[in-house]
Amino acid sequence: AQSVAQPEDQVNVAEGNPLTVKCTYSVSGNPYLFWYVQYPNRGLQFLLKYITGDNLVKGSYGFEAEFNKSQTSFHLKKPSALVSDSALYFCAVRAPMDSNYQLIWGAGTKLIIKP
């Protein structure tokens, strides 16, 4: 069965430090991977996606993610965290073999950036 795991419920980082939010997946074939962010009482906003090509993908607000096929991971990173990055982050995957195009979601990781 296809699945996405975000192993950390919460990540705490000091402002100015680098941050990593982890995501691993299990799908058949080459996956399409997505990261979204959710601020309190808002809908989800698209950050970035990996489809093919360069394993390092750059997205909105200075975020980037690295696709690692051998480790089946797609970790979200940022070199220097801001307090305003504090939010809920979701990883999602879509399997190319899935004719129903369904997006599979991780459980979310709460990112807290402390001043």
Add this chain to the structure above:
Amino acid sequence: KAGVTQTPRYLIKTRGQQVTLSCSPISGHRSVSWYQQTPGQGLQFLFEYFSETQRNKGNFPGRFSGRQFSNSRSEMNVSTLELGDSALYLCASSSQGLNTEAFFGQGTRLTVV
């Protein structure tokens, strides 16, 4: 380009009542998905409609239903409301294609009392 619009933003209902939520997707998007989000259960997939047909369905009871109209607007209905149905209901639209991202509305906050 207008984003995904969900109405109403907030709703308070009584146990046993029914409710209908509306979602207008981004123009040109034919796929609309619905999600339930609660603090304890995270983001739970309800169903997805594409060109007026239900394409995917999550693991929710039959009290939860939806439909999509020819203009791609979608509604979801919850009958016989329970306290546990209190949640943020999110709608997302996307265009056709495996590599396309979904765009979310602001959500409807449903409170059942």
